[in-house]
Amino acid sequence: MNVEAIRKDFPIFEQTINGHPLVYLDSAATSQKPHQVLEVLDHYYREDNANVHRGVHTLGSRATEAYELAREKVARFIHSPSPQQVVFTRGTTESLNMIAYGYARLRLKPGDEIVLTPSEHHSNLIPWQQVARVTGATLKYMPLQPDGRIRLEDAREVITPATKLVAIAQISNVMGTVHPIKELAHLAHRVGAVLVVDGAQGVPHMPTDVQDLDCDFLAFSGHKMCGPTGIGVLYGKASLLEAMEPVYFGGEMIEVVELYDATWKEAPWKFEGGTPIIAGAIGLGAAVDYLESIGLEKIRKHDEQLAQYTLSRLQEVQGLTVYGPALGVERAGLVTFNLGGVHPHDVSTVLDAEGVAIRAGHHCAQPLMKWLGVGSTARASFYLYNNEADVDVLIHALQSAKEFFQHAIG
Amino acid sequence: MQLDDLYRQVIMDHYQHPRNQGILAGDALQVDLRNPSCGDEITLQLQVEDGIVKDVRFHGAGCSISMASASMMTEAIKGKPVAEAMKIAKEFHAMLRGEPEEKEEDDLGDLESLHGVSKFPARIKCAALAWEALEKAVRSRGVEE
Numbered sequence: 001m002n003v004e005a006i007r008k009d010f011p012i013f014e015q016t017i018n019g020h021p022l023v024y025l026d027s028a029a030t031s032q033k034p035h036q037v038l039e040v041l042d043h044y045y046r047e048d049n050a051n052v053h054r055g056v057h058t059l060g061s062r063a064t065e066a067y068e069l070a071r072e073k074v075a076r077f078i079h080s081p082s083p084q085q086v087v088f089t090r091g092t093t094e095s096l097n098m099i100a101y102g103y104a105r106l107r108l109k110p111g112d113e114i115v116l117t118p119s120e121h122h123s124n125l126i127p128w129q130q131v132a133r134v135t136g137a138t139l140k141y142m143p144l145q146p147d148g149r150i151r152l153e154d155a156r157e158v159i160t161p162a163t164k165l166v167a168i169a170q171i172s173n174v175m176g177t178v179h180p181i182k183e184l185a186h187l188a189h190r191v192g193a194v195l196v197v198d199g200a201q202g203v204p205h206m207p208t209d210v211q212d213l214d215c216d217f218l219a220f221s222g223h224k225m226c227g228p229t230g231i232g233v234l235y236g237k238a239s240l241l242e243a244m245e246p247v248y249f250g251g252e253m254i255e256v257v258e259l260y261d262a263t264w265k266e267a268p269w270k271f272e273g274g275t276p277i278i279a280g281a282i283g284l285g286a287a288v289d290y291l292e293s294i295g296l297e298k299i300r301k302h303d304e305q306l307a308q309y310t311l312s313r314l315q316e317v318q319g320l321t322v323y324g325p326a327l328g329v330e331r332a333g334l335v336t337f338n339l340g341g342v343h344p345h346d347v348s349t350v351l352d353a354e355g356v357a358i359r360a361g362h363h364c365a366q367p368l369m370k371w372l373g374v375g376s377t378a379r380a381s382f383y384l385y386n387n388e389a390d391v392d393v394l395i396h397a398l399q400s401a402k403e404f405f406q407h408a409i410g
Numbered sequence: 411m412q413l414d415d416l417y418r419q420v421i422m423d424h425y426q427h428p429r430n431q432g433i434l435a436g437d438a439l440q441v442d443l444r445n446p447s448c449g450d451e452i453t454l455q456l457q458v459e460d461g462i463v464k465d466v467r468f469h470g471a472g473c474s475i476s477m478a479s480a481s482m483m484t485e486a487i488k489g490k491p492v493a494e495a496m497k498i499a500k501e502f503h504a505m506l507r508g509e510p511e512e513k514e515e516d517d518l519g520d521l522e523s524l525h526g527v528s529k530f531p532a533r534i535k536c537a538a539l540a541w542e543a544l545e546k547a548v549r550s551r552g553v554e555e
Contacts, residue, residue: 343472345448345450345472345475346473346474346475349413360448361448361449362448362449366449375449375451375472
């Protein structure tokens with residue numbers, strides 16, 4: 001993988017931040033965008049802009065074709081058996097809420113159980129809390145190992161015949177753990193439950209084959225995988241999408257409308273009420289092309305290598321606590337840590353002064369922060385445009401942060 | 411961007427040696443506030459008698475800016491009428507927004523050291539947390555001003 005060439009695809013790196021070259025280590029929050037995606041967005045608005053699925057004019061046809069082509073690209077990218085199993089949404093949060101409202105809420109009842117982990121992002125937690133509140137179903141949690149991993153023997157115990165739905169992240173956005181989705185799908189299906197996968201951190205960073213994983217639903221966002229903000233995907237097995245109710249009603253999603261009743265189109269269009277996110281979807285299609293031109297397996301290895309390199313270099317910084325799997329254990333391309341005695345906000349501000357962008361806070365995972373026994377943490381996350389030099393700058397900046405605060409505190 | 415503009419010595423002193431940190435005995439007015447975007451939290455207790463802030467305590471977890479700001483706030487409002495505490499809060503917020511002081515005599519003392527926060531937009535919330543707790547306390551319990 002030629003990172004130097006890849007970096008040139010991303011115009012954002014042409015600037016300096018506070019007098020330093022930008023070292024962007026916050027891709028788990030959102031990724032940067034290559035010119036290949038920006039140009040497609042620009043081209044769409046300049047040349048092809050029209051509403052989809054209605055006009056018979058030339059632009060309408062072009063826009064519709066481009067929009068549906070994007071769906072085919074995304075379907076191929078995640079190995080969906082058909083493009084019709086790819087619903088365009090605003091992002092992971094909306095996809096998960098659609099499953100909660102259009103599927104789970106209509107089926108679960110008191111005594112049913114929803115199984116989660118304590119490390120879920122709020123977007124894969126609160127929709128299920130709401131489902132439990134409305135249906136009387138119960139939330140249950142798989143225990144985590146100290147490094148954030150789950151053990152299948154624990155999962156086997158928690159997933160019982162009362163379980164109707166299991167929801168878990170493909171990759172934890174804080175711990176960097178890669179969860180055994182295929183095995184969990186098997187455990188869920190054994191008791192007749194559906195498996196919902198939060199792919200926000202997984203799909204952008206590793207090959208994802210929904211047929212091989214055998215997951216029932218998969219949710220992910222375009223903006224974390226070099227695509228625009230405001231576009232995401234809900235994948236579902238065909239029979240589940242057919243059984244699932246739309247959440248938004250209005251134009252675009254209907255078949256026949258009478259004064260007192262209406263019928264819906266089939267999936268995925270019945271879920272895409274209103275003018276869809278046309279440019280976003282086309283931009284996501286371009287992002288998929290871009291990532292595929294590099295190769296997801298290469299990206300996965302690259303990200304993990306950087307994370308492992310970071311772990312090894314962080315050992316040089318005294319008083320540092322690292323969360324998640326230890327050095328040498330499989331993990332995704334992100335590292336969460338705390339610099340002893342210095343609050344993550346303060347760390348982040350000092351790093352920013354050196355052009356280094358990291359995330360500081362609770363990472364939308366408050367229950368996990370509680371589990372870790374901290375209020376917040378700092379996180380460096382990597383993507384295809386990062387290199388070891390970025391990590392070196394991070395380590396240097398962390399040393400300065402430490403010195404700065406030791407000096408300031410006296 | 412100058413880090414020393416943000417992390418002034420007096421701020422670090424309040425962070426290291428917080429004033430009025432702890433818990434008040436008796437039935438003090440209490441407000442718990444969190445910064446939902448970062449997880450910082452503060453518990454502020456006020457003992458108000460005859461419209462005067464007789465005593466004040468805080469405890470919480472947060473960055474140097476949020477904790478130092480809380481510490482400085484307790485010093486600034488202790489012994490003052492509630493109305494004056496609210497006036498200081500207003501002036502402090504104006505300072506964080508980078509607005510010039512209205513009058514020369516509006517000297518905020520140690521709080522002036524947090525002036526630099528206005529140049530760090532991402533950190534304004536940190537400095538404002540304790541003050542929002544103060545305002546919430548005054549608002550919600552209908553303390554006489």
